[in-house]
Amino acid sequence: MQTHTQDQLVRGVSWFGIGIGLGAAVARFAATRGSRHVTLKTSVTIRKEPAEIYQFWRDFRNLPRFMSHVASVSETSTGHLRWRGKGPAGRPLTWEAEIVADRPNERIAWRSLEGALLPNHGAVLLRRAPQGRGTEVHLTVGFEPPGGALAAKVVRLFEGIPEQRLNNDLRRLKQILETGDVVRSDASIHRGLHAARPSSTKELSEVEGTVRS
Amino acid sequence: MKANCWYGKHDLRVEEVPDPQILNTRDAIVKVTSTAICGSDLHLYNAYIPSLERGDILGHEFMGEVVEVGSDVKNLSVGDRVVVPFPIACGSCAACMSGLWSLCENSNPNAWMAEKLWGHSPAGLFGYSHMLGGYAGGQAEYARVPFADVGPLKIPDGLTDEQVLFLSDIFPTGYMGAEMCNITPGDVIAVWGAGPVGQFAIASAKMLGAERVIAIDRFPYRLRMALSKAGATDIINYEETDVYEALLEMTGGRGPDSCIDAVGMEAHAPNLMYGVDRAKQSMMLETDRPLALRQAIRACKNGGTISVIGVYGGFIDKFPMGAIVNRSLTLKSGQCHVHRYLKPLLERIVRGEIDPSFVITHRLPLSEAPRGYEMFLNKDDGCEKVVLKASNGFAVSPSMSAAS
Ligand SMILES: NC(=O)c1ccc[n+]([C@@H]2O[C@H](COP(=O)([O-])OP(=O)(O)OC[C@H]3O[C@@H](n4cnc5c(N)ncnc54)[C@H](O)[C@@H]3O)[C@@H](O)[C@H]2O)c1
Ligand SMILES: [Zn+2]
Ligand SMILES: [Zn+2]
Numbered sequence: 124m125q126t127h128t129q130d131q132l133v134r135g136v137s138w139f140g141i142g143i144g145l146g147a148a149v150a151r152f153a154a155t156r157g158s159r160h161v162t163l164k165t166s167v168t169i170r171k172e173p174a175e176i177y178q179f180w181r182d183f184r185n186l187p188r189f190m191s192h193v194a195s196v197s198e199t200s201t202g203h204l205r206w207r208g209k210g211p212a213g214r215p216l217t218w219e220a221e222i223v224a225d226r227p228n229e230r231i232a233w234r235s236l237e238g239a240l241l242p243n244h245g246a247v248l249l250r251r252a253p254q255g256r257g258t259e260v261h262l263t264v265g266f267e268p269p270g271g272a273l274a275a276k277v278v279r280l281f282e283g284i285p286e287q288r289l290n291n292d293l294r295r296l297k298q299i300l301e302t303g304d305v306v307r308s309d310a311s312i313h314r315g316l317h318a319a320r321p322s323s324t325k326e327l328s329e330v331e332g333t334v335r336s
Numbered sequence: 337m338k339a340n341c342w343y344g345k346h347d348l349r350v351e352e353v354p355d356p357q358i359l360n361t362r363d364a365i366v367k368v369t370s371t372a373i374c375g376s377d378l379h380l381y382n383a384y385i386p387s388l389e390r391g392d393i394l395g396h397e398f399m400g401e402v403v404e405v406g407s408d409v410k411n412l413s414v415g416d417r418v419v420v421p422f423p424i425a426c427g428s429c430a431a432c433m434s435g436l437w438s439l440c441e442n443s444n445p446n447a448w449m450a451e452k453l454w455g456h457s458p459a460g461l462f463g464y465s466h467m468l469g470g471y472a473g474g475q476a477e478y479a480r481v482p483f484a485d486v487g488p489l490k491i492p493d494g495l496t497d498e499q500v501l502f503l504s505d506i507f508p509t510g511y512m513g514a515e516m517c518n519i520t521p522g523d524v525i526a527v528w529g530a531g532p533v534g535q536f537a538i539a540s541a542k543m544l545g546a547e548r549v550i551a552i553d554r555f556p557y558r559l560r561m562a563l564s565k566a567g568a569t570d571i572i573n574y575e576e577t578d579v580y581e582a583l584l585e586m587t588g589g590r591g592p593d594s595c596i597d598a599v600g601m602e603a604h605a606p607n608l609m610y611g612v613d614r615a616k617q618s619m620m621l622e623t624d625r626p627l628a629l630r631q632a633i634r635a636c637k638n639g640g641t642i643s644v645i646g647v648y649g650g651f652i653d654k655f656p657m658g659a660i661v662n663r664s665l666t667l668k669s670g671q672c673h674v675h676r677y678l679k680p681l682l683e684r685i686v687r688g689e690i691d692p693s694f695v696i697t698h699r700l701p702l703s704e705a706p707r708g709y710e711m712f713l714n715k716d717d718g719c720e721k722v723v724l725k726a727s728n729g730f731a732v733s734p735s736m737s738a739a740s
Binding site: 168170256257287290291294297298301302303304305306307308309310311312316317318319320321322323324326327 | 445
């Protein structure tokens, strides 16, 4: 989803003749890769009470609505979270995680259990912004890429998740909480490049999540 | 349906595309009855705005009849006649809540692209590049309107399309340009650009109580319109007269109290700087030619305000920051927060204080949009503003398509 739009941006920006590049997120990702541990951080401010955001997030089943690399999250009988990631070419990647911190309306943290192909952890911190400016949502996600050929494949899966992508996830969370739904444009509903013009019914049937009235 | 699609610099094609459908429960579908070509569209036509894709539908000034509403749109019904504001705004984010509708934090699904260029993203706009949302525009037979429970303005019976169409953009834009000048009695306002946006800035400056309004352009027919229709008190043809000297002469050496730039990034000048800026622009050393803006800053009185409603896309060169700091000038700008002005300006139209249709010089069927762009770009045939009539259920008689 990012590749086509990044191509567009590169084209657009190089048109503008400025070496803005793709931003600090990608650079930071590249820089931390060598050390094997990758930590990504991003934040957004949402005009809602911390409690509302906490409740929405704490029901992890909501995450696929705004996280582009997550297909589903469910709770297991043991109280753990079973994540299904969206792999390349539709190949799912599943792992289990446990909630390691849960402070209502403040912080939720989770960590993958032993046996995950790609050990990972995440935390969302909610902080009230000053003077009625809503709630700051700070998201941190970390990966510990293991060695080996299989792992290399897995790592490639997550290479598409620099901070930019995580930030887009938080924007969609903001859209859902502030406007009721993910905002869709004629072009943005498509994973690949699509002109800003309506889609045919057939094209639309291949797009997830679009609403018919 | 038929729609006017962008295929590259000076390459527009009216072609058959799928009809729009509801994608969010707060959407409506509008059958477009009238749509216009804006100076902002010329920046796309000339390929000065990045991130357009072949096949994008253009157009952000449009109105029509509601033909379908999403399940969460309670304020509109099928059959309502509406004008649609060009910025797309959710109505519930911090920006919308503080009246900064063109900065809606939720309506641009490609916000990250705009962030790379500008640091933060403004609202999504209809038909105005992927960086500003990737939304189909309104130069089409139908348009999908997101957040239809927030944006569209219902039009009371008894008003023609042409009287209210420009509430979608240029009337509020010109008005905001004048409002940013904080006009007090006795003020002299100079307006660069006598295009449609400039005309409404002039008319609005008069409505807001300016003593004198000076229109600056090089096309005599546009300057004549400024005098006879918009209410300018003075005109300056910058090809014949030194603008700076003329303005000082008209103001006893003070300079205008406020200066409005209604020209934007593709300014023209009859002197060497034009060639210099054009060359830099083509070599991508700067993206915009700020010729009118530099002149406005230079001429403005000490402590005055520069109100920039002409659109700039990227970076400019030789920006006279020294004049701003040392002469305590204030620079204000923005894409128009159209939603803010819809009702008050509709009331002015209803009360007969202004009939915005005075700028219209050409009426064409949608199928002739490419010709309309060419004419508007080249200022052919006295062209000031082109209105396109969508063909659906709206017969375009031969007499209508002739210039008035
Ligand atoms: N801020 C907003 O929300 C908003 C909304 C609509 C349009 N706009 C912008 O307003 C600008 C004008 O739009 P328009 O529809 O009137 O376009 P237009 O092309 O018809 O008008 C521009 C006018 O500026 C004149 N001009 C060029 N160089 C000049 C100079 N150096 N000095 C004085 N005049 C000069 C041209 O001769 C022309 O008449 C565009 O940049 C457009 O993108 C902004
Ligand atoms: Zn416009
Ligand atoms: Zn908003």
